[in-house]
Amino acid sequence: MSTDQTSSRPRLTRQRQLILDRLDQVDTFLSAQQLHAALRAEGETIGLATVYRGLQWLEEAGIVDSVRTTDGEATYRRCSMAHHHHLICRRCGRAVEVHGEVLEEWSRAIAAEHGFTQPEHFVEIFGLCPECTTRAAQNESSDSL
Amino acid sequence: MSTDQTSSRPRLTRQRQLILDRLDQVDTFLSAQQLHAALRAEGETIGLATVYRGLQWLEEAGIVDSVRTTDGEATYRRCSMAHHHHLICRRCGRAVEVHGEVLEEWSRAIAAEHGFTQPEHFVEIFGLCPECTTRAAQNESSDSL
DNA sequence: CTGGCACATGATAATGATTGTCATGTTCTT
C-alpha cells in the first residue's frame, strides 16, 4: 500500500507552472499556439511541443478543460469545478462558466429514453458579450456589406 | 434588373448528389476523408477537394450538419429539420436526432442573464447505444484491465 | 555528495486534415 505507482517522480514542472500561471491571468480560452507565442513574447524559453504536452497533461489531470473552436483548434482554460459549461463570446473569446441542473437532467433523460447508457454531454453557447454587442451596434452604420 | 445575384446558375451537381446519396444511406457521421474513400471504392471518380467543398456547401445550405470529433476531425450527416442535437454512440457512431425545448429556453435564459446576445448553442450527448451497452457488458468478464 | 534513473524538455521532422491554386470541364443562358 505504501507503493504509489500511479504518481511517479516529478510532475508539476516549471514550464507546466508557466502554462498554468498564464491561464490564471486570463479568462478566455487560449490555444496551444497562442499560449506558446505569449510565453515566448515574455522572454520565457519554452518549446511548442512542451506546451502541447503540458496542456494534455493538465487536461487529463482535470486542472484545465478544453473546447474546440469551430475551425477545429483546441483551446484551453483553467477550470475551477467539476462540471460546467461555457458561454463564449464569438468575437473576443471571453468565456463565462455556467451551470445548469436542468441541462444535466435533460441529457440524462434523453439518453435513457433512447436506451443509451453512460451519457456525457458537451454544451457550448456562443454569442456576443455585452461589450461586443455594443461595438457591433456602433459599426452597423458604417457597414457597407 | 431581373438579375438574381444570390442564387446563380448550377448548384446541385453530380458529385454533390453523390455525397448526399451516400449520406442518405448511412445513419452515422462521416468525415470528408471517409466519404471520399467510400466513393472511390465504389469506382466513382471524385476529388478529395470536391468532397470538402461539397460538404461545405451542403452545410451552408442547411442540408447536412457537422460535428467535430474529439480529435478535431469534422464529420457530417444528412439532417432533416431546422434545429436539433445529437445523441451519439461513442462506440459505433450511431446517431439519433433529439429535440429539446427545455434546452433552447435554457440557453436563451443563460445568455440573457449574462448580457450576451445572438446566442447559438452546440450540444452533443455521447453515450453507449443499447447494442453497444450489451456488448460492453459481455466483455466485462474477460476484461483484464 | 554523487551517480543513476525516470521523466521532461526542445528542436525538428513527420503526419494528417483542410484549404488554395489553376487549368480544364460542365452547364446554363442567349
Next chain:
DNA sequence: AAGAACATGACAATCATTATCATGTGCCAG
C-alpha cells in the same frame, strides 16, 4: 453554337498536432 459562371480534379501549400530523439533536470539510494 458561343460565352459566362461556376464546379471539378490534381496537386501544392498551410496549419495544428504528434512523434522522435538527444539532452537536461530533479529525486533517490548509497
